[in-house]
Amino acid sequence: QSALTQPRSVSGSPGQSVTISCTGTSNDVGGYNYVSWYQQHPGKAPKLIIYDVTERPSGVPDRFSGSKSGNTASLTISGLQAEDEADFYCCSYAGTYTYVFGTGTKVTVL
């Protein structure tokens, strides 16, 4: 069970869009529509922002959207805002009630 692969960092100016990829295998990302995304500010617990590939929990801005193609899931942040600067992690179900997280991506707002 290897960690899902994410870019170490992405950046964008306010108002721009950024996309974070999350690459796994057919045993996790590609095998189930159970990919979720979390935002983590320094010193804080992660916060769920996307679940089941595309679903947003109540209260999460629609600037955050998710998608999946094959073994790669993606999180897009549209209209980047200063408060979006944080670490982001993907997570996938990997069968038999097991889970695997991604390596994490630092989003910087320029």
Add this chain to the structure above:
Amino acid sequence: QVQLQESGPGLVKPSETLSLTCTVSGASIGSGIYHWGWIRQPPGKGLEWIGSVHYSGATYYNPSLKNRVTIFMEMSENQFSLKLNSVTAADAAVYYCARLRTFDLWGQGTLVTVSS
């Protein structure tokens, strides 16, 4: 409003057992709908799923930790606990408890240091 809170020693000696408890308020862990789990994050590093438990008693563990970890529920206290044996410096981390399967609710996390 459902809340989770981790508790336990912040310092564990090498080779000893790390023990943490997660207290859930605002909902019963025995409702059967959810699994309850543990995740850890070494300083400056990413998240790692440790394992989870269901009120039925079923447990599921990260294969990399399976030989050293035990997760169990204490229904009367509405708590679930983590035990990790034979700890080393590599087990030093912030440990979080969370509600599965979407990890929609998290505790604030508790830092565990491994040192003699």
